Amino acid sequence: MSLNRRKVLAASAGAAAALAAAGLPVLQTATPAISHGKLRAEPLIPHKNRGIILYAVRDRIGAAPDESGIPYGFERVLARLAEIGYKEIEFAGYNQHTSILGRQITAKEIRKILDDNGLVANGTHTQIRADTFTQQLDIAEELGMKHIGTGSDPTGSAYKADWDVAADLWNELGRQARKRGMKLYTHNHDAAYGFLLDTGPLDDLGRPTRSSGTRKLEYFFTKADARYVFFEMDIYWAYVARFKHKTYTDKWGQTRTDLFDPILTVAPRTDRFPLFHAKDGDRAPEQANGHVMVPLGEGDINFQQFFEEIGEQNYHHANWEQDTAPGGAANPGQSLNFAAISYQNMSDLVIYRH
Template identity: 75%
Template structure:
């Protein structure tokens, strides 16, 4: 693993609890100590980008207001052609899609996947994934679009099931194994993206309710159960780092089968690290801690919040394999601030590019 790293945003040390967990798992603890900088002056360490430039992406949901905007006189880019050109100018190399439509007044009709692919190619951009519906009835059609756009991954922004019960996750796993096998046969990886509820606890123990459903938990988390029920050759994951830390804030207690309150604090790093190559994609979404908010964090541009992305991406390893897509659900500024989402995209790219790893020469 890398020795150490220091950037201007690397100011948050792991808590004592997190440090103990990382140590027990044999994983490094990153601190804000500065010996690495001195070592570089003596030629013992060399700095490298923590997230390789070719793996820096954006999900277009963050700039959805500009993708779907009608032509206007604001001077702010709109539609696929202008917005993707601006994102390439900022420095992004990869695009994750969140729909394939723009305002019909731009072309007098809807744009086609083939036309979007040409825009990607013209700007040196690569499609690394999509949030679309994963439905057996339409899956082949979605694979066709993904291949037209040159994607390596196809996914969804929803959980495989919204249920809290094990049998429903078992059924979802069977479906996803089948669809993942189909995707692999066509050269793609199938992935699911989490919100915080995906890392809440299964109801799989204790007394049954009036409908015969369990009312308590064994302590298993929904998506972590799904990890083991799906075939690692066919089913992959995109961790939304923001929502993972929201899960840490919200989902830390459960009632066991005997009715006792139990505590189990979720750790996003320790969830990824043992199975890191099942996570080709991440949403690099930042937040400021706000314990009075329902989620415990308020979304902000990447690098402007309290989530330690330096520690996260360095500790999970496999830097060349992982692709980081910036996302901020709240980036659009509406009619009063039409340029805000693209401005946040530029700021977030700068902060992503400043994450640095130091390696032995």
């Protein structure tokens, strides 16, 4: 299933105009005619930076040995992902079915599987807590990671004070990670791009009930030290935020509209986003999230424009994910099939240079 070029090249509404208004470069995303050898096509996402988070194939990582012929466990699944073409792995836990080895696999054994297949661990979704952080750093170092992170937000609060506390913790843990040669990162879902309650009348607990229009994670950008705290944008959930978090009530009680733009969120601070989840979705305005997850390249999200506009292609790592990839007992091979489709479509993205 080749990438649908119409969908890839269709610009997200207003993004180009907004970039220009912000003084940021607006790049040509349509495929140009190549004449007289003046332009050359290069991969938009370099081969070495194409990854997958294992949550997308969690059913096969956690599967017990069976006779289906479908890979199971770390050794077989990682070998299959390398065969597909992936070069990087983002972890979502370090356990497999204990019947494979008669015990749980170790980080050292997982590292050997990575090395044997020419794979690199580029990150992880684990708990980021002060009391267990050293242990998590030890595991990450054993696996050769340059990034360590979590799949949840620093806080789910709508109030500045809680984000301030979170920033203090993350700045300290980020310093510890840097000393070990790693970047600490947080991963967003749509709620992180909802609006703070930071103005207007106070409730019974003395908390603001209205918003200045500042989004939660954008406030965190200003409080988290850029030397120590980094981000992994889940592109799908960022576009869900664009659909869901459009309005807020200002301090005078008036409803205001502010359309979230994922590209404009990244572009001015692109070096704070070393990792992305390249997760695709079909528009479905009748759904609560406005989108339904599909394999990369089969949805409506414009990855071509996104990765061109944010620049620094060699710096960014794209990890494919689809939360709904596992097919269950009815289709146990679905997640690995979707991984293959998504890798091919990720590979089809190109950029043209002089």
